[in-house]
Amino acid sequence: MGRRSERLTKQGMLASDQTGEGDVIQVVSRAFDILRCFEGHDARLGNLEISKRCGLPRSTVSRLTHTLTRMGQLAYLPGDQKYRIGSSAVAMSTSMTRGLQVRNLIRMRLQEVADQIPGTIGFTIPDRHHMVYLEYARADHALGLHSTTGSRIAMGRTAAGHAYLAALDEDVGNALIKDMSRDMPDEANILRSRIEANRQSLRDHGYVIASGMFSPHITGIGVPIWSPHYQTYVVVVIGVLSAMYDDERMASEIGPIIRQLSETISVMIQNADSGLTAAAVSSAPSAPTIHKKMLPEGMNELEAGTRRPGPARSLRAGDGRR
Structure with a gap:
């Protein structure tokens, strides 16, 4: 019935999120869950900390943080062996609020x-x-x-x-x-x-x-x-x-x-x-x-x-x- 966009709920969530249709691409959802863990530009988290916050296996977190780092959404800090919000994420959020x-x-x-x-x-x-x-x-x-x-x-x-x-x-x-x-x-x-x-x-x-x-x-x-x-x-x-x-x-x-x-x-x-x-x-x-x-x-x-x-x-x- 109509385009997929018409199935978006009025609260800004996918209809599948509320009805359990299961058509959400999980890897995308999990990537955003990881980004949500970083509260503030200076937050520094390792894979284990992210895994505990997201409730995801550490191996899954490791693959996603690697990808997000290559995309510039996260930045890896070798000395700490942790991640922080990357330049691309900062630039994107800045342009969205301009x-x-x-x-x-x-x-x-x-x-x-x-x-x-x-x-x-x-x-x-x-x-x-x-x-x-x-x-x-x-x-x-x-x-x-x-x-x-x-x-x-x-x-x-x-x-x-x-x-x-x-x-x-x-x-x-x-x-x-x-x-x-x-x-x-x-x-x-x-x-x-x-x-x-x-x-x-x-x-x-x-x-x-x-x-x-x-x-x-x-x-x-x-x-x-x-x-x-x-x-x-x-x-x-x-x-x-x-x-x-x-x-x-x-x-x-x-x-x-x-x-x-x-x-x-x-x-x-x-x-x-x-x-x-x-x-x-x-x-x-x-x-x-x-x-x-x-x-x-x-x-x-x-x-x-x-x-x-x-x-x-x-x-x-x-x-x-x-």
């Missing part, structure tokens, strides 16, 4: 909000069973919260991952959890136990809250946004110290902030995907303004204001999206 002005705009919005609340704010995208920070902002006084752009974290351990799974069509989300259970059973069990509650929270409030999963001291809140460009959900997430924000305060203060911020970023993404990046600043709603003196107690300006924005334009009917 011209993405909207990322700079998003980073500015994130930092504007991060400067006013004691936490971190991330703009994330899914990568198999992980979420990756495309952009990241942090308040100077955000104690105990540490990540960077490019950081990867398991979906089951972050509000971003929980929000992403909750936004997927039910059958696709369940299939992803089932697939995850083979490699990351603990994370899959966490998601499975919370998926229905997360879906309900997304329907009722427009966001998903996850507490004590990334760290026992951190509570996160995430909002998924559909990106036509990437054909998947990206997620805006805010992390704060649990000791400072209980459930009531998360709902009354951080909830309105992330809804408005997500609405802003959603407009920017839609403009960029339509080729209107230059207009993103003027047409996007302003980032929320928060009076610091009001944050420790009582309502913030967003609650006292005239308009409480609804969920970002991300929960859409049809075309495989919630």
Whole structure:
């Protein structure tokens, strides 16, 4: 029925990945699994370390790292007998991100909000069973919260991952959890136990809250946004110290902030995907303004204001999206 490209799911994965058709070329998939092991340009790994991370036989890893090295995707370090990301991989990633002005705009919005609340704010995208920070902002006084752009974290351990799974069509989300259970059973069990509650929270409030999963001291809140460009959900997430924000305060203060911020970023993404990046600043709603003196107690300006924005334009009917 139609071309192979039409069998791609709306979440950006091959349909065979979710349905078990088995038509994925395994050697290509495994090569990318190896590249994913290198978190950061300076990461250095040997074949044994890669084998343990990927769950692949060391002989298979050895053949693939040899090939990837000849392609320039990896570089071999004789003195260490280890590999690091190669020049071709760096060049390819640089060329792919060139011209993405909207990322700079998003980073500015994130930092504007991060400067006013004691936490971190991330703009994330899914990568198999992980979420990756495309952009990241942090308040100077955000104690105990540490990540960077490019950081990867398991979906089951972050509000971003929980929000992403909750936004997927039910059958696709369940299939992803089932697939995850083979490699990351603990994370899959966490998601499975919370998926229905997360879906309900997304329907009722427009966001998903996850507490004590990334760290026992951190509570996160995430909002998924559909990106036509990437054909998947990206997620805006805010992390704060649990000791400072209980459930009531998360709902009354951080909830309105992330809804408005997500609405802003959603407009920017839609403009960029339509080729209107230059207009993103003027047409996007302003980032929320928060009076610091009001944050420790009582309502913030967003609650006292005239308009409480609804969920970002991300929960859409049809075309495989919630």
